[in-house]
Amino acid sequence: MEKKSFFILIVFLIFGLLLSVSVTAHAVIVDRIVAVINGKVITLSELEKRAAPILSRYLNPDMSPEERAEVKQKIYAQILPQMIDDYLVEEEIDRLGIKVTDAEVEATIDNICKSNGLTRQEFEEKLKNDGISIEEYKKQIATQIERLQLVNAEVKSKIVITDEMVRDYLRKQKGSSGYEGPFYILEHICILPEGDGPAAKEKARKRAEKALRALEEGMSFQEAARRFSSEASGDQDIRLGVFSLDEMAPYIREAVKRLSPGEHSGILETPLGFEILRLAGISNAKDEEVDPATMEEVRRKLYNQEINERFQEWLNELRSKSTIRILL
Numbered sequence: 001m002e003k004k005s006f007f008i009l010i011v012f013l014i015f016g017l018l019l020s021v022s023v024t025a026h027a028v029i030v031d032r033i034v035a036v037i038n039g040k041v042i043t044l045s046e047l048e049k050r051a052a053p054i055l056s057r058y059l060n061p062d063m064s065p066e067e068r069a070e071v072k073q074k075i076y077a078q079i080l081p082q083m084i085d086d087y088l089v090e091e092e093i094d095r096l097g098i099k100v101t102d103a104e105v106e107a108t109i110d111n112i113c114k115s116n117g118l119t120r121q122e123f124e125e126k127l128k129n130d131g132i133s134i135e136e137y138k139k140q141i142a143t144q145i146e147r148l149q150l151v152n153a154e155v156k157s158k159i160v161i162t163d164e165m166v167r168d169y170l171r172k173q174k175g176s177s178g179y180e181g182p183f184y185i186l187e188h189i190c191i192l193p194e195g196d197g198p199a200a201k202e203k204a205r206k207r208a209e210k211a212l213r214a215l216e217e218g219m220s221f222q223e224a225a226r227r228f229s230s231e232a233s234g235d236q237d238i239r240l241g242v243f244s245l246d247e248m249a250p251y252i253r254e255a256v257k258r259l260s261p262g263e264h265s266g267i268l269e270t271p272l273g274f275e276i277l278r279l280a281g282i283s284n285a286k287d288e289e290v291d292p293a294t295m296e297e298v299r300r301k302l303y304n305q306e307i308n309e310r311f312q313e314w315l316n317e318l319r320s321k322s323t324i325r326i327l328l
Helices: 002-030 044-058 065-096 100-116 120-129 134-154 163-177 199-214 221-228 250-257 292-321
Strands: 033-037 040-043 185-189 239-243 274-283 324-326
Touching: 033 044, 033 065, 040 044, 040 065, 044 065, 044 120, 065 134, 065 292, 100 120, 100 221, 120 134, 134 292, 163 292, 185 199, 185 221, 185 250, 185 292, 199 221, 199 274, 199 292, 239 292, 274 292
Parallel strands: none
Antiparallel strands: 033 040, 033 324, 185 239, 185 274
């Protein structure tokens, strides 16, 4: 009897082992490899996780299985190259030995709290409400700092925007538009609705009204932007840019034409939300009359354009030197 029980136990153990192997083999088949980059792999499950937020917006229950499959394939085909670039960037960060310290991460978070007028506890509570732990957020910040340092090492340090380049840009802008008039240096406070529907729009309008009231009571434009601008509108950078009247949207053009340097507009309703503009200065864009504020604003614009172009060139070169196989 004992031998028979022992035999049954062995059979069950073997069956369990075979079942485990079968399940594991099945998992490998489901979670297949979709790309190989210099020996590192991207799996289907990683791709699905990265694409999930986008898929949730484009997939709906009314779609047929064929339509869902087609939408998924298109989105995967767009997301996968981004993931490949991320792998290549991470490799370069490791190769250059770029390291981010805990102190750098903490300092960055402290600055974010300060710029948003939040205590550390309030900030962590906001993250928690958004479903993000402070540890996850620290990892995100560390990744951002690493990439900034990489861009600085590989791209930024090699870019110089001279005064002549700025003046040449202004001359071409005049010539291409056919407009001989001035360039306007604009700043803005931008408030976007936090959600869809009339209620969200009305809440954004009231916030804009508070910002305008604060300006009329003497608050500086910079401080009002820090307090009232939406986070999603582009951080707290109040600079909108340097534009000729021809380059402006009609609703901006009409508001700007009524302003003198240093004055701000009323509340402008835009396709996205609400804006308050400030005219920081005007330049005729003639070489001998270009004011320092215009020079610096255009220099910033050219610098950012050059960073984007150089980084893309650097990334293309990195891809060409790498072994990449896409198996999607």
